[in-house]
Amino acid sequence: MIIKPSERPGSHERHLLRKASNPLFPFAPTLDDDNLIDAQRLDHEALQTFNSEFRTLLEETTALTGNVDSDVILQLKDRLDRTYETASSLGDELGKTKDAIRKLLGFMMASVRRGAGSDMQAHSELDQEEMAREAHFALLDAPLVADLLNPASPIHPDELVPTLLSADKDELQLALQMFDEVQLLAILSQGAALLEQLQGEGVNVSVPQEKLAFMQGYAEFAGGL
Incomplete structure (x- = not known):
């Protein structure tokens, strides 16, 4: 082989390395230059798509004004959660991007809390939501979990x-x-x-x-x- 595996492989390359010559997988591929190049290409395309979509999401989020409908906030929170999942599956160094997503989510949660006023039940539910999110994000630090949760996962x-x-x-x-x-x-x-x-x-x-x-x-x- 001439091509070497990446230092930070993405989902497709990780799954190729997982499957290569592995008898647990039916029709397991061999690890050769063609397969490796193809997997790295798919990961690169996924990264480019992610970067473009994240820029759009970032622009939408930072353009929010003081008086925003709660449904808009909830939709953006959901998109940021899914964006974090996608970022975790990509092979590039996206630590700063993931930190930025966490900060944006923090700003949104603060806004939702302000909207909840003195409603203690609402604040308790928000506490539970944040705990669940942190636990979920911690799981995503494991590449296997990130690969399985990737909306475009190569794992059939x-x-x-x-x-x-x-x-x-x-x-x-x-x-x-x-x-x-x-x-x-x-x-x-x-x-x-x-x-x-x-x-x-x-x-x-x-x-x-x-x-x-x-x-x-x-x-x-x-x-x-």
Whole structure:
């Protein structure tokens, strides 16, 4: 190979590296120059699209006046939340951009709080919203979580189980928090079936079996099963 993997790969390149020559994935690609260039191109295009859309969102947000309808604020907050998710999945260094999104969200939350006046219940609900957002943003620090939540994720639904079984345990533990009891049960069932199939084909599945056992333990600890 002539082309080298990126120091900060984006979602497409990360998923290519995850899949390459990995028997857990059906039709796993090989890691070659063509595949790597294609993945890096897709990540670059995603970054360019993000930068353009973020500039537009930034202009809309900073153009707000003092008297703004609450629905406009709520819509912008939702767009900023989704923009933060997208930024977390991109390979470039976007720490400053994510900090800017946090600040904008802080300004908007302050505006909503002012609008709530002395309504203690409203302030309590806003406290819960901010706590949930911080917990969600913390999860997005894990590239696997960011890849799974990316609206344009390269991880197809039928690749979810192989992806989880390929993750390191730290990221896996964070990713499992995204799923409810029913989803965890389905993941465990599909994982067991996949590993049984591969073992029957002579594939060494000792490492993914450890991951599956870890997932089983997580589900039991979380009260899912």
